[in-house]
Amino acid sequence: MKPFLRTKDFSVSGEEFELLLDEDLQMLVTQPQPKDLQKYYESDAYISHTDSRKSTLDKMYHAVKKFSLWNKVNLIGRYAKKNKTLLDVGAGTGDFLLHAQSRGWSVDGVEPSLDARMRSREKKMELVSDLSFVAGNKFQVITLWHVLEHLPDLDNQIKTILSLLETDGVLVVAVPNFKSKDAKFYKGFWAAYDVPRHLWHFSREAIEGKFASHQMKLIKTKPMWFDSFYVSMLSEKYKTGKQNFxxxxxxxxxxxxxxxFNGQASSLIYILKKEA
Structure with a gap:
């Protein structure tokens, strides 16, 4: 692997990290990868584990989130051929699962953050702390919304997740795309690098190649149009110290x-199925 760029943890620690390029996979790898990652999540600034609405950016995030929840449930509904069983890995505070449940899905969720699980419990959505609690179950749809990039021991985690998927089920993975124009524009200030919480940084080629090694085929890719605006707003703040809306x-x-024209949106949703 060769050096790609240097960046830093803008939201919690201020520490610097290097991104190395795996040229074969077209994937970036964060170096060094801290052994104790939990301390890098212990901040109100880490919005995916909170329901904060303190700042203008927080309020914008949650306004877009309402539409995104509706859109996500519509998307997975297209792939529920025989039953509507859903596992959400990295479920945060449970909003996606609550929305899916209200539309007839049987849901389970995994969330390692105790604080996020407690917030989810307040909404009457019980989550478990790791995949061992759902071992032996099978799901028609498994989703990872901006989660894959956080997982240490990536290949073993993917193997475990896929063992829970029905033979004709689908895996839905949403991740940032470091080949997008906003990533190239902001370079080391691009907020979606989010080191060291993001251990891996994917391109379409990386997702296709990584999952092919697990006998999974990419069947569809969809852009997440709002992400470019949200990420650019954070990136502006990191780069200039101002919002610059x-x-x-x-x-x-x-x-x-x-x-x-080029398919390189700021974040992409990948729909994957087991190879026949």
């Missing part, structure tokens, strides 16, 4: 327009 909006829009 107009500039961030322009960069996000520019990234999305180019993605219409």
């Amino acid at each position: 107009i500039r961030a909006f322009c960069v996000g829009l520019w990234s999305n327009i180019l993605a219409l």
